[in-house]
């Protein structure tokens with residue numbers, strides 16, 4: 001699939017806590033690291049933006065089970081669990097995004113994330129001229145799905161890198177259903193190997 005000039009790669013939440021042995025370990029979650037390294041290298045070599053979001057929760061948030069939410073404590077700001085997977089290679093110039101900062105909200109979507117300077121993802125994409133997001137990371141059935149849905153609703157094209165996403169599957173089949181939902185909403189699918197450089 002020929003990648004056009006108005007695209008960016010968004011790497012969602014490839015953090016220690018979402019990888020096996022993490023606080024909210026996605027079984028096999030670290031499988032996304034190798035294809036995402038290739039995708040990031042591809043986008044950087046083409047001079048296209050690479051963005052990487054991180055779940056970045058305060059210690060007390062309604063997202064966590066003990067404060068009324070659904071999840072064990074994970075990705076607390078500044079903790080080792082919130083670090084990117086150690087093998088993830090982010091090109092220099094990768095824009096980092098932080099999400100889940102609001103203690104009142106789950107904020108699964110990267111469209112609720114901001115840069116270190118406080119710029120929301122949507123505004124960042126507008127300023128970069130991005131109209132098409134390639135998305136990979138964790139987890140298919142939460143942050144990737146919510147992010148893709150918000151992107152499509154805001155009028156962006158979305159391609160999910162199918163070999164670079166893995167789901168939580170709290171209920172078996174959640175990831176397959178999430179992919180179906182994204183497809184219904186207009187997402188396209190390809191693998192990292194399918195990516196070919198822009199023509200000019």
Ligand code: VGL
Nearest residue numbers: 013071138139142143144
């Ligand atoms: C996520 C569950 C809870 C995700 C975040 O990144 O997909 N999943 N918080």
